[in-house]
Amino acid sequence: MxxxxxxxxxxxxxxxxxxxxxxxxxxxxxxxxxxxxxxxxxxxxxxxxxxxxxxxxxxxxxxxxxxxxxxxxxxxxxxxxxxxxxxxxxxxxxxxxxxxxxxxxxxxxxxxxEAFSVGEWTTGTLQGLERCCGVTIGTGIGTAFLADGRVVRTGDSVPPGGELYRTSIHGKPLEDWISSRAILRTYGEAPGVKEIADAARAGDERAHQVLQDAFAVLAEALTPWLDRFAATRVVLGGSISGAFDLVKEVFTFDVAVTEDTEHSxxxxxxxxxxx
CATH class of the missing domain: 3.30.420.40 (ATPase, nucleotide binding domain)
Structure with a gap:
């Protein structure tokens, strides 16, 4: 090279x-x-x-x-x-x-x-952690479980292929609960999730509840895998992670939002x- x-x-x-x-x-x-x-x-x-x-x-x-x-x-x-x-x-x-x-x-x-998560482990929020997880949230859910910076896709401690979107919860695929299309479908008319988040910050209680409910399902789906994998921190990225300030109380584990959406x-x- x-x-x-x-x-x-x-x-x-x-x-x-x-x-x-x-x-x-x-x-x-x-x-x-x-x-x-x-x-x-x-x-x-x-x-x-x-x-x-x-x-x-x-x-x-x-x-x-x-x-x-x-x-x-x-x-x-x-x-x-x-x-x-x-x-x-x-x-x-x-x-x-x-x-x-x-x-x-x-x-x-x-x-x-996986690229986002490895980038966060190399220079960002997950830097140097032994076991951790990255989650991207946008049109769908992406995940990567990292052991000393290496992606783990197999074994009982991670979801199939290391991909949480392949799991279901409460009788539906995870992305039917938490994704841009799921949130827009639940809330109703809105150009995008950013606008729903802006409405929530401006006092729209239903917008706030829709976001909290969606992220609560993500937290519920993720928790058992974090326990199995012994992950000590999660970092969120993707377009919908910008709503983190409105939903952070639904998480019972150490979670942060990326500080570098551009480079990770x-x-x-x-x-x-x-x-």
Whole structure:
């Protein structure tokens, strides 16, 4: 690996892509640019948008991407269906397409929640903890359970694949209780969860209750796994984590919200791609 070139990273969300270069070892982030991303368009157009973002970066060491699931990270194949984003990529070999378009030998994919959590362990709120957990909350729930900074996906102490969204509670999948679509469905008309949180801060008691109820289910679902894993701290990220000030009393364990929404997943992607 050429240390001079750093690690070229794309952090891919449903509405944006962040492109940056990360210095291996110091994990400093440079050249960060966020651009809009249309995740509802054709597969070819999505790939073109990602390639355009990546082309701004030095690619001597290849490219590492943080992607939401469901995704086959080893094979580079997307399996999105019914998640309100990237549906056209279902069964699509994104790795091969990007290698071809960008003339690269090496394209690495990392789960975005794992990238966020590893980034928090490397430079953020989870730094140096022996056993901890990161949770991202947005269009869905992402989780990563870390032992000395390494992601644990197997064994009785973590949910299937280390992914809490694959569990159910009170007869429904977890994401039917806590996700942007679940909160918007419960509250009714609102542009987004941010607006519901703003309404709660302005005195809307129903908005406050809807948020507290959703996060209380998350806390209830997470608690037994934290106990089994012996995690000592949880950090929250993702778009909905901005409501933390309104819901923090529902948590009975050590939980914090990320202090660096911009960099954690980017840093974690770089760390995972070189380890």
């Amino acid at each position: 050429s240390n001079d070139a750093g690690v070229a990273v794309l952090e891919v969300g449903g509405s944006h892509v962040a492109a940056a270069v990360v210095a291996a070892g110091s994990w400093e982030v440079a050249s960060l640019q966020r651009t809009p991303l249309d995740s509802q368009t054709t597969a070819d157009r999505i790939v073109a948008q990602l390639a355009e973002a990546a082309a701004q970066l030095p690619l001597a060491n290849g490219l590492a991407l943080a992607m939401p699931g469901p995704f086959d990270y080893a094979a580079g194949v997307a399996w999105y269906r019914g998640v309100d984003k990237f549906d056209s990529l279902y069964g699509f070999d994104l790795g091969q397409s990007l290698r071809s378009l960008l003339d690269l030998d090496r394209v690495v994919f990392v789960n975005d929640a 997943a980017i840093i974690g992607t770089a760390v995972r791609s070189v380890s």
